Amino acid sequence: MALVGGAVRDALLGLAPIDLDIVLVGGDVESLARQSGLPFLFHPAYQNATLTLPDGRAADLVSARIERYPQAGASPLPHSGTLSQDVLxxxxxxxxLALVIGEATGGQTKPELHDPVGGLADLLNRELRPLHSDSLTDDASRLIRGARLAARLELSASPQLLAQVPSALAVAAQTPRLDAELRLMLSEPRPSQVMERLESWGAAVLLPAGAPRVLAALDALPQRPSDAVYAAGFLSSVADQHMADQHAWQDRLALGPRPAALLRRAMDHEYVSPDSAEATLRGVLRPDAYIPLTGKDVLNLGVPAGPQVGKALARLSGLRQAGRVSSREAEEAELLSHLATLPK
Structure with a gap:
């Protein structure tokens, strides 16, 4: 049995592993999952078992396997294999990298680092190197995944990675998993840094032209906005892209309706709470936007309580939509001017 992949990598860097990938060699995953007494969920189609840990992290128990790609961008076909084949x-x-759990003398468990391809040296050198000469062509989504890793762990791209970028871009449209990686990019600590990596690798064509600028502005805020705000910011950048519209990107990335709705509210002229997600996005997309007058404001300006407040607010909304007012001061002036024409 071995702990494989990102958990080993992160532990060697002194970081808390996010998810745990456990590879079982020469055993039955379903039997082990049952014998463990833990609430594993077995998936017959994939011959793996998953467990949600108390802290929310996930553990994935799977048999060692090899994978073959029938064609570029297609899902791989798995076959049973050894640990060495699995890591390859x-x-x-x-x-x-794999941390193998073996038996030492005296029955003490002895972990041993398995590093068949020099991954530890690359990790120490902070270099991101594809495992094979066709790694990115087999699965172009690895290009996005690599940029996410490079941004998060401050890695440089190896010459081998840069050499594979053109061939990966050639098959990107045939790789549905690429869109899922783009969605995950929006959950990274600093999404614009992922985009910067892609741009520097010559892969900017995968992104809407305006997205890096919008996401960089969100990254620069004192507190990281929610993923929904980043998704809405991403959608805001595709309006000028002739090859796709907001609905197409929304569907491609499976963002759901909330980001688009958030974007609409951020771009309109109505009042939103200053500490809301809409206000955060509005401040980035429309830095000259102002807070419209509220019901309390119009009362303080002399509008009588009752139906007149709603009418005053509706009038101001119409003026904003028509572009006839562009500041609170202009709204106040218009309202006072209108009040002066009303019968006393």
Missing amino acids: RRDFSLNA
Whole structure:
């Protein structure tokens, strides 16, 4: 049995592993999952078992396997294999590290680092190297995944990675998993840094032209906005892209309706709470936007309580939509001017 991939990589860097990938060699995953007494969920179609840990992290128990790609961008076909074959199916060398749990004298468990491709050296050198000469062509989504890793762990791209970028871009449209990686990019600590990596690698074509600028502005805020705000910011950048519209990107990335709704509210002229997600996004997309007058404001300006407040607010909303007011001061002036025409 071995702990494989990102958990080993992160532990060697002194980081808390996010998810645990456990590879079982020469055993039955379903039997082991049952014998463990833990609430594993077995998936017959994939011959793996998953467990949600108390802290929310996930553990994935799977048999050692090899994978073959029938064609570029297609899902791989798995076959039983050894631990060495299993790590060789990984994407990057620093994800091909395994901590093998063996038996030492006296019955003490002795972990041993398995590093068949020099992943530890690449990790120490902070270099991201594809495992094979066709790694990114087999699965172009690895290009996005690599940029996410490079941004999060401050890795440089190896010459081998940069050499594979053109061939990966050629098959990107045939790789449905690429969109899932783009969605995950929006959950990274600093999404614009992922985009910067892609741009520097010559892969900017995978992104809407305006997205890096919008996401960089969100990254620069004192507190990281929610993923929904980043998704809405991403959608805001595709309006000028002739090859796709907001609905197409929303569907491609499976963002759901909330980001688009958030974007609409951020771009309109109505009042939103200053501490809301809409206000955060509005401040980035429309830095000249102002807070419209509220019901309390119009009362203080002399509008009588009752139906007149609603009418005053509706009038101001119409003026904003028509572009006739562009500041609180202009709204106040218009309202006072209108009040002066009303019968006393």
